[in-house]
Amino acid sequence: MTDVLRYTAFSATPEGGNPAGVVLDAQGLDDARQLAIAAEVGYSETAFLVPSDTEDTRTFGIRYFSPEAEVAFCGHATIATAVALAERIGPGDVLFESPAGPIPVSVTRDAEGTPLATLSSVAPHSAPPERADLDEALAALGWKEDELDPDIPPRVAFAGNNHLVLAAATRERLAALDYDFERLKSLMVRLDLTTLQLVWRESADVFHVRDPFPVGGVVEDAATGAAAAAFGGYARESGLVPEDARLTLHQGDDMGRPGVLTVELRPGDPRVHVSGTATRIA
Structure with a gap:
């Protein structure tokens, strides 16, 4: 069974912000299965991570699916995924290789321990x-x-x-x-x-x-x-x-x-x- 985490982004409480599904290990999931999982979760997007082909352990491939289609880039699911990942491998810099291009993300924590993720977009x-x-x-x-x-x-x-x-x-x-x-x-x-x-x-x-x-x-x-x-x-x-x-x-x-x-x-x-x-x- 695929482990789907649920996070809300741009809010410090579960009642605010935008919920996203997060799958930290999507190896072996084809497009149809990822789309089906996104539809089951029902949020506007679910993010799917796979390890990079490189030896860099903080670089990942990422894809985003809404309940109806794949999306090239999703900001709130990127923030949610970065925070979920930081809770497992520690804060710092990660790189997500998305269909839209590379998305660097930095995760820090404030004095109260609240995580803050910052993504850098492709050129607008x-x-x-x-x-x-x-x-x-x-x-x-x-x-x-x-x-x-x-x-x-x-x-x-x-x-x-x-x-x-x-x-x-x-x-x-x-x-x-x-x-x-x-x-x-x-x-x-x-x-x-x-x-x-x-x-x-x-x-x-x-x-x-x-x-x-x-x-x-x-x-x-x-x-x-x-x-x-x-x-x-x-x-x-x-x-x-x-x-x-x-x-x-x-x-x-x-x-x-x-x-x-x-x-x-x-x-x-x-x-x-x-x-x-x-x-x-x-």
Whole structure:
């Protein structure tokens, strides 16, 4: 029987953050079995680790499966897996070889022993969506264009996979999320989008975000590290934040599963660094 651990990422308590399945030894599991396990677990993603082909004992292959499909990169499952692994082999640096590319992760502990994992994304980039695609996304969401924040223009942002960033002009617009699941899923499949990163800017460096994830068979993701990385890259590229910035993203509040994601941008470093804690779910 495959040992599946359950952790929630970006929260210090099991009631918050985004749950992920973690399989620390996936040797011998084919694609169909991994997908079946992810469907059985029922979380937005389950991560599967295998030892590296190298002699480095802190390098691993990693794959991510939602209940319906494989995902090239998943931030919250990376954080959860790194913390689960650190509890067995000790904190420090590990390298996950993902389908999206190499993902270095560092795990430390604070004075109270709480683990903190920081992943470093692949190089991000972003581009404006096609007008017709933006119109279709807004229609699927039931949003009007005048409900968008004009200072944060729509973008398709990438940091391992693609996310359509749409900024709400008000917190109320972000909170009232009720979308056409199949219509949005169809658009996202066609555009190869993993989530929509819906954001509202509270202050210069604090944002509230929500992430519809119908392509994974999930109405909404509770804390999305991959989208946070993509948004951080877009925010820097667009001049929304400085080259040296530390952003706080609140996600999951509207779902009753509050989580906190920290996004760090470093001068001279093209990557985006996303940090958070994780805790075991009994």
